[in-house]
Every structure is written in structure tokens, then in C-alpha cells.
Amino acid sequence: MEAFKDIKVTIKEEKDNYGLFEISPLPRGYGNTLGNALRRILYSSLRGSGITGVNIKGVDHEYSTIDGVKENVLDIILNLKQVKFQTKMDDVFTCKLNVKGKKTVCAGDIEVTGDLEVVNKDLHILELTDASSEINMTLTVESGVGYKKINSAERKEVGQIPLDCDFAPIERVSMSVEQARKGQETDLDAVMIGVTTDGSITPKDSLLESAKILQEFSGKVMVAMGMAEKEVLEIAEEINAVTEVTSEGVAEGDEIGAWKIEDLPISKRSKTGLLAGGFKNVADLRNTTATELLNLPGFGNKSLNEILELLNQYDINIKGA
Secondary structure, three states: OHHHHHOEEEEEEEEOOEEEEEEEEEEOOHHHHHHHHHHHHHHHOOEEEEEEEEEEOOOOOOOOOOOOEOOOHHHHHHHHOOOOEEOOOOOOEEEEEEEEOOEEEEHHHOEOOOOOEEOOOOOEEEEEOOOOOEEEEEEEEEEEEOEEOOOHHHOOOOOEEEOOEEOOOEEEEEEEEEEEEEOOEEEEEEEEEEEEEOOOOOHHHHHHHHHHHHHHHHHHHHHHOOOOHHHHHHHHHHHHOOOOEOEOOOEOOOOOOOOEHHHOOOOHHHHHHHHHOOOOEHHHHOOOEHHHHHOOOOOOHHHHHHHHHHHHOOOOOOEOO
């Protein structure tokens, strides 16, 4: 599995709460293997925060109506379930929502405590219909993984309404497997993973967290099968030593490596040959050899020398040159 040593994660697109990532090159078949594993973890195993209980002043149960409020209590509860929170703590938070007068009440009106933060502040919760209207509620916010069902035992007092909660911060994950190449090897996989979050975590961090969970479980399997925990930790440290990758597969801070092939001061023939060979930037050239370049379509000694002369100016040497 030597191909695993050269894996790069390329950020193809990153906008708002959406990110598209390419993981390649992978041995044939591993695009689906790795992609499906990460996809399932993204959907099922990341922590999130949400409202698990509400107490509304003057309301005994969820089948009530409130004077001066356009929505009934069931509608308000459905809206509260959509409020997204962000926190680094695992604490149970108690928040307040106290509003008076004629106005539209949004998630941003919730009074939070500690490091808790409302993500989707513009989310509509309810509408107070006149100047004398008033709403007073106490919200319980918890963090967790997966889906929490309503527990009737939590209804400890009249007016305390428990809410089921979907903690998952991932809204959608798309996955596809495409063909990849490494030098003259073309029988390789590239897995494309698109991640849309609720805003409480970035797409990049969600993919990284999923990879950590996958690594953690793999380590536990190795220990369970008799491998020394110290050896497992050494393997994990070696894996974590991989250079962080940002847009277009270039290491963070690598300004020269980020230069695109089409922007280099070389002939059109040389550019065409490199692009046809799958080279996108200078960083890709660091991992190639003179032999691989000469095997590119229409790429002869003249093109090779042109590339070598340019790279030598920046102390970049190609193997075999």
C-alpha cells in the first residue's frame, strides 16, 4: 500500500457552510472504502448542541395556545428544534427568552450563558401580535451525539416540556469516486466528499474530526487484537505527522508550491504537457521525476530543460535530472 504515503487532501471549494474535498491518490477500490466510512461517521458520530427542554410561563403542556402569540405551542416547539448552538463545553446550559411588545422573535433573542453561542440567529421562533404581548421561557440546551428521544420521565413538573433533539451538525454529505493518476499510474481512485454543516462546525473541521474518529476506532481494534498500545500510539503519531494541506493540495505557507502551472513563465507546449499529465501547481512537480516528465505526451528534452531551469531558480530539484 505504498500509494497511501502520498495522499493529499485538496479543498476544491469552500463557501459558507459547504466544503468540497478531494482525497487522492488512493489504490483502486479504496475510494469507496474510505469515502463511505467517512460519510457514515460524518452523519452519525459528530457532536452537536440543541434544545432538549422548554418551560413557557403560563403554559402547562404543548397543546396550548398563548394569548398575543401568532403561533401555537406546537409550532413554537418545532421552531425551537431548529435552533443551532456552538460550544466547546459539555455542560447543560439554561437559557432565557424574555420578550415584550409587538415584534418577531428570532433565535438571536435567546439569552445564552458561558461560551454557548446561537449559530442561526435569524431563525424565526414566534411572532408577538400586539404591544401588550409577552413571552417568557426557559430553555435547556445540551450537547450530544446522534438523536435524543423524548423521555417522559423528564417531565418532572407541570409546564416542563421535554424536546427530542437531533444533535448532528451535518446537514448533507455527497460522495463520488473518480479516476486519479500519479505519474504514469492511472489505475487509482480519487474520492470527492462534499460536506454541508449547520454552521456550528466548519466543513473542514467536520471532515478532520471524522478522520480522527476513524483512526481512534482502528487503534482500538488493533489493541483488541493484541497489539501493544504503545505501538498503536506510535503509528498514530506517524500518521499525524502528515503536512496540513489547504487549497489545491498545497502545504500551508508554501507560496511557491501554490503557483499554478498555467501561470508559469514557460512555453505553451510545456504547459499543455504538464496539465495533460495531471500537474496543477509547482508542488506537484516536487514529487515527480525527469523520466515521468519525458513520458508525458509531447514533452521532450527541450520542455524538460525549460522546467528544470525555472525550478532551479527556486532551489527545487527533480529526481533523475
